[in-house]
Amino acid sequence: MPSIKSRAPIVFGALLAGWMLIPTASALAQTPVFALTIKDHKFEPTELEVPAGQKIELQVKNLDPTPEEFESHSLRREKVIPGGQQATIYIGPLSAGRYEFFGEFNPKTARGAVVAK
Ligand SMILES: [Cu+2]
The missing domain is CATH 2.60.40.420 (Cupredoxins -  blue copper proteins)
Structure with missing residues (x-):
């Protein structure tokens, strides 16, 4: 059974992935x-x-x-x-x-x- 500690990198990874979507969205808004x-x-x-x-x-x-x-x-x-x-x-x-x-x-x-x- 994974402990809370070993799950932390997964949660962090998911947060990072979500954050990385933001620049993509703003790049679309700037389509010339x-x-x-x-x-x-x-x-x-x-x-x-x-x-x-x-x-x-x-x-x-x-x-x-x-x-x-x-x-x-x-x-x-x-x-x-x-x-x-x-x-x-x-x-x-x-x-x-x-x-x-x-x-x-x-x-x-x-x-x-x-x-x-
Ligand atoms: Cu045609």
Whole structure:
């Protein structure tokens, strides 16, 4: 039967694990936000520079009256944004590099890239 003394490290370990969740939660609250706009079936900006190695929040606002689908194979994301609406897409943490995206409904004009540095 374990004595109180031998359990102490387990209790301490559990407390430490709980405490370690706090920085994780505050890191999530600090997720940097980047805005992308769709207008006339084009993305603006066409190149979005973001920090590598951390989660990013993309806010994509569709100013066109028609729906658009944000699609990226390299980011493994696709999301339909109805006309006049906004969508939030979380990406990353990304390795440094270039990640192309496009509007699936207007792939010839709606093109862009996320550049992680
Ligand atoms: Cu798609």
